[in-house]
Amino acid sequence: MVGELEFEKPVIELRKKIAELKEFTMNADVDLSSEIEKLEARLEKLEADIYDHMKPWDRVQIARHPGRPTTLEYISLLFTDFFECHGDRTYGDDEAIVGGIAKYRGLPVTVIGHQRGKDTKENIRRNFGMPHPEGYRKALRLMKQADKFRRPIICFIDTKGAYPGKAAEERGQSEAIARNLFEMASLKVPVICIVIGEGGSGGALALGVGNHIHMLENSTYSVISPEGAAAILWKDAGQAKRAAESMKITAPDLKELGIVDEIIPEVKGGAHKDVKAQAEKMDTILHKSLKELRSLSEEKLVSHRYDKYKSIGEHSVIKEFIGVN
Amino acid sequence: MLKVFTKSKKKKYATIPSEMAKQDVPEGIMTKCPNCKKIMYTKELVKNLKVCFHCQYHHSMNSKERLASFLDENSFEELNAGMISENPLNFPDYLEKLEKDRKKTEINEAVVTGIGTVDGQTIVVAVMDSTFRMGSMGSVVGEKITLAIEKADELSVPFIIFTASGGARMQEGVLSLMQMAKTSVALKRFSDNGGLIISIMTHPTTGGVSASFASLGDYNLAEPGALIGFAGRRIIEQTIREELPEDFQTSEFLMKHGQLDAVISRIELKEKIATILSIHQQGGDLEW
Numbered sequence: 001m002v003g004e005l006e007f008e009k010p011v012i013e014l015r016k017k018i019a020e021l022k023e024f025t026m027n028a029d030v031d032l033s034s035e036i037e038k039l040e041a042r043l044e045k046l047e048a049d050i051y052d053h054m055k056p057w058d059r060v061q062i063a064r065h066p067g068r069p070t071t072l073e074y075i076s077l078l079f080t081d082f083f084e085c086h087g088d089r090t091y092g093d094d095e096a097i098v099g100g101i102a103k104y105r106g107l108p109v110t111v112i113g114h115q116r117g118k119d120t121k122e123n124i125r126r127n128f129g130m131p132h133p134e135g136y137r138k139a140l141r142l143m144k145q146a147d148k149f150r151r152p153i154i155c156f157i158d159t160k161g162a163y164p165g166k167a168a169e170e171r172g173q174s175e176a177i178a179r180n181l182f183e184m185a186s187l188k189v190p191v192i193c194i195v196i197g198e199g200g201s202g203g204a205l206a207l208g209v210g211n212h213i214h215m216l217e218n219s220t221y222s223v224i225s226p227e228g229a230a231a232i233l234w235k236d237a238g239q240a241k242r243a244a245e246s247m248k249i250t251a252p253d254l255k256e257l258g259i260v261d262e263i264i265p266e267v268k269g270g271a272h273k274d275v276k277a278q279a280e281k282m283d284t285i286l287h288k289s290l291k292e293l294r295s296l297s298e299e300k301l302v303s304h305r306y307d308k309y310k311s312i313g314e315h316s317v318i319k320e321f322i323g324v325n
Numbered sequence: 326m327l328k329v330f331t332k333s334k335k336k337k338y339a340t341i342p343s344e345m346a347k348q349d350v351p352e353g354i355m356t357k358c359p360n361c362k363k364i365m366y367t368k369e370l371v372k373n374l375k376v377c378f379h380c381q382y383h384h385s386m387n388s389k390e391r392l393a394s395f396l397d398e399n400s401f402e403e404l405n406a407g408m409i410s411e412n413p414l415n416f417p418d419y420l421e422k423l424e425k426d427r428k429k430t431e432i433n434e435a436v437v438t439g440i441g442t443v444d445g446q447t448i449v450v451a452v453m454d455s456t457f458r459m460g461s462m463g464s465v466v467g468e469k470i471t472l473a474i475e476k477a478d479e480l481s482v483p484f485i486i487f488t489a490s491g492g493a494r495m496q497e498g499v500l501s502l503m504q505m506a507k508t509s510v511a512l513k514r515f516s517d518n519g520g521l522i523i524s525i526m527t528h529p530t531t532g533g534v535s536a537s538f539a540s541l542g543d544y545n546l547a548e549p550g551a552l553i554g555f556a557g558r559r560i561i562e563q564t565i566r567e568e569l570p571e572d573f574q575t576s577e578f579l580m581k582h583g584q585l586d587a588v589i590s591r592i593e594l595k596e597k598i599a600t601i602l603s604i605h606q607q608g609g610d611l612e613w
Contacts, residue, residue, distance in 0.1 A: 081600050085544065087583035101604045107613050108604045134583055145543055148519065149605060294613065 005065070007058040008269065011050055014043050051268055054218070056244045056253075060226060062218040063198050067272040069279075071098060071113030071156040074196065077279035078286065079104050079111060085142055087134075091171060094135030096127045096159070097207075099142045104154070105287065110146035112139050112207060113156030116197070130163035133176035136206045140180050143187060152190040152290055155207040160225060161200030177206040184209035185309075186302060190293035192286065194264070195219045195251075196271075211296075211305050212289045213259060215251035216282075217266040221259070222249040259312060262289065358382050360550075374591045383548050383591055385528055387430070388437040388454035391487055395595055396441040396450065403439040404449075405472055410434065410465045416496040422458070430457045434465045435490070438473040440480070444599035446606065448485050449477035455489040455529070462534055463494035467504025470538060474511040474520075483521040483602060484512075488539040492532020505537035512541050521605045523598065526553050526576070526585075544586045544601060547576035548594075553584075 004012050018039050025032045054062075062068070075082055079102035086093040099112035114131065117123030139155075146153045162173055184191065193210035199221030215221060224232070226240035229247055254260040262285050271278040296304060356367045360382035370377070374394050375384040386394065392401055409427075412419045427433055435457040440449055451473045453460045470486070477484035493501035512522060524542030526535075528551035536555050539545075547553060554574035562569055572578045576588045589597050 081604060083587075083597065083600055083604070085586040086580060087585055089545075090583055092583040093581060101601070103604060105613070108606075138583070148516070148543070149521070291613070 005058070005061045007054070007061065008050060011043065011047050011269075014039065014046060018043065047268065056220075056250050057226075057241045059218045059250045060220055060240075060244050062266075062270040062272075063220045065270060065272050066118060068197055069271050069275045070118065071115050071158060071196065073275055074156060074279055074282065075102065075111055075113070077276060078283055079109070082111070085145075086138070088137035088141060090134065090137060092132075092134040094127075094132050094138060095125055096129050096131040096163070097135035097139055099139055101151070104152075104290070107290075108149070108151050109154055110142055110151050111154045111156070112142055113196075114159040114204075114207070116158060127163060129159045130161060131159065131203055131206075132163055132165070132168045133171040133173050136176040136180050139207055140176075140183055143180075143184065143191075147187050147189055150189055152192070152294070153187065153210075154286070154290075155191070155193045155210065157193055157195040157199045157204045157207055157221075158197035158219075159200050159203045160198055162203035162206075177202045180206040181209050185305060187305075188298035188301060190290060190296070190301060191305070192289050192293065194282065194286070195221050195260075198225075200225060209305065209309070211293050211301060211308065212261045214262045214264055214285055214289065215254060215260045216264050216271060216278075217251050218270050219251060220244075220249040221251075221254055222247055257312075356384070358384075376591050381549065381590065383528065383550060385455060385489070387456050388432060388452040391452045392437065392439075392441070392450070394591070395487075395598075396443060397445065400442040401439050401450075402441065403437065404476060405438060405469050406433065408434065408465050408469055410463055410497075412496070413464065413500055414496065414498050419496040422496075426457045430454065432457060434469065435460045435462070436466045436469050438469050438476075440476070440482075443485075443595060443602060446483075446599065446602045447480070448483045448602070449473050449480065451484075451486040453487060453489045453534070455491070458494060460488075460490035460534075461492060461494035461501075462490060462504050463497040463501050464504065466494075467501075467507050470504075470508050471511045474508070474515050478515045478518055478520055481520075483523060483605065484515060485523045485525070485598070486538060486542075487525045487527055488530040488534055489527045490530060490532070490534035490539075492534060502533065505533045508538045509541060512538055516541075516543075521602075523601065525589075525594070525598075527551050529553070531555065531557070540584070545584065546594075546597075547579065547585050547588050548591055549576055549588050551576045553579050 018036060021032055021036055021039070082100055082102040084098060084100040096115060097112065098115045099110070102109055102111050114129045115126050116129035117126045143153055162168065162177065191210035193208045193213045195213070195215040197219055199208070199219065201223055204221065226244040226247065226249070227237040229243040230239040231237045233243065248257065251260060251263045255263055264282050264285050267274045267277045293301065353367055355364050356370050357364050358377045358380060361377060361380035363377070363379045365378060370384065375386055375390065376382070377384070410423055432454060436451055436453045438449070438451040440447065442448070451470050474484055516522060522542045523544045524539050524546065526539055526545070526547040528548065530539050530551060530553045532555065535553055552574055553576060558569060558573060576585065579585050580588050
């Protein structure tokens with residue numbers, strides 16, 4: 001099978017063996033059904049063992065799986081009447097971010113998200129889901145439009161990060177990201193952010209200042225990729241696995257840190273195994289989340305967002321210190 | 326010598342169609358696509374909203390054709406149809422030119438405005454007409470568009486404009502320039518009141534029109550292959566002394582450069598606009 005992951009190999013091998021045995025009994029005159037039953041029970045246990053105790057690095061592998069559903073796939077499954085809007089009205093149309101208007105359960109909404117490709121050709125077109133400044137500016141343009149027409153905003157986060165390139169710096173990458181954080185703070189409509197794959201640093205956060213942040217169970221959200229962190233901390237990108245363990249980048253970690261509101265459970269083995277079922281699981285949480293936020297007034301939504309970010313971070317105060325005075 | 330004689334025996338004739346043959350194919354029954362050079366029945370072409378069957382070239386539409394293709398049947402109610410231009414600068418020949426165009430086009434100015442419905446949804450619509458003074462904008466065009474925007478505001482319905490213009494009308498000088506500001510000021514008030522603005526740029530949308538209401542939509546859309554730009558191609562080439570790319574200032578060029586939400590074929594236009602309108606309908610959230 002294409003795209004099978006290292007940690008799930010025992011499951012896949014056992015499943016193969018069972019299939020072989022089944023085929024064997026069909027052709028030969030031997031009854032192996034009790035053996036098969038036993039093996040199936042073992043498979044169930046093994047699956048539970050592996051998928052219920054996934055290590056951070058395993059989750060990183062799932063989050064990066066080439067077949068992992070993208071923003072446009074979720075849009076087509078969760079929304080109707082999607083009309084894509086292009087361009088930042090200034091410089092260009094960044095295809096690493098898609099956005100537009102649609103209906104969610106009959107309700108007009110604006111939906112925006114990072115867009116990766118699933119093959120090389122599309123990945124080149126989408127710049128591997130790594131946005132340029134015009135991408136963030138398009139997103140902001142659509143958010144302001146949503147604000148004008150009082151439409152809730154739903155953002156799908158799925159990027160390795162902002163694109164580290166010359167042109168991006170020339171066109172004000174930092175300003176574009178900063179502007180989004182700044183402007184998203186004052187949106188008078190519900191903003192819901194869902195991390196569906198990798199949430200890579202500033203490029204992710206530029207779509208991430210929401211009232212609610214939800215994460216798919218096997219997605220990650222981090223200040224830097226594990227490889228990047230390993231290179232900075234230990235001068236060895238090869239220690240990415242170690243970095244992934246220590247950096248607290250998985251959905252359960254972020255829930256514990258008080259950043260994420262809900263973890264959206266994934267289908268067994270990861271969202272790529274059944275996109276439709278995954279969209280249904282997402283729908284349940286999105287519906288609940290939007291219903292809750294729609295009951296808040298415009299001012300309340302702004303202060304709710306303010307309070308959410310204000311409360312993030314940890315510190316303590318000491319009694320005895322030498323101040324500048 | 327002999328050879329010359331035998332050769333000259335073969336007379337060559339040019340074929341000139343007889344009067345009879347000429348009447349067989351009346352003027353306008355066939356149309357040649359300026360893009361792919363293929364010939365097709367005009368009637369069929371009109372039925373296909375004047376989009377070439379072979380190469381999808383969008384033949385230009387006048388205001389009447391546009392309204393018929395876009396609005397629900399019999400839903401159009403025209404506004405300010407009788408408004409005509411003065412000659413504020415006493416520009417030579419201006420009034421005569423206007424009169425000539427009025428006769429030719431059977432409309433009174435380069436924009437037609439009114440109220441209508443798209444898929445049952447009420448809108449105020451303004452359609453510029455490039456057959457009248459190249460769709461140029463003078464006082465009347467500015468005023469009619471402004472009044473249409475105010476009407477949309479008053480009725481709390483969306484404002485949709487189809488642009489087609491060579492730019493400001495030279496014969497009205499700076500008064501034409503000021504129409505850019507006048508229409509934009511009206512759009513800003515409408516927008517601040519929550520009004521929905523959809524601009525659909527058609528061939529050609531240039532100069533002062535492109536630098537005012539055409540670019541101020543909540544949704545800026547364009548027909549494929551339309552020429553859209555501020556300064557003319559020749560002026561730019563002469564100024565920068567460089568040859569410009571072939572697709573320069575086309576809809577597709579603008580889309581790539583972030584100026585358009587979408588380029589939409591005329592065949593799908595009504596349906597797409599109806600979708601956008603339905604997403605902006607009040608009370609669409611009843612089940613919530």
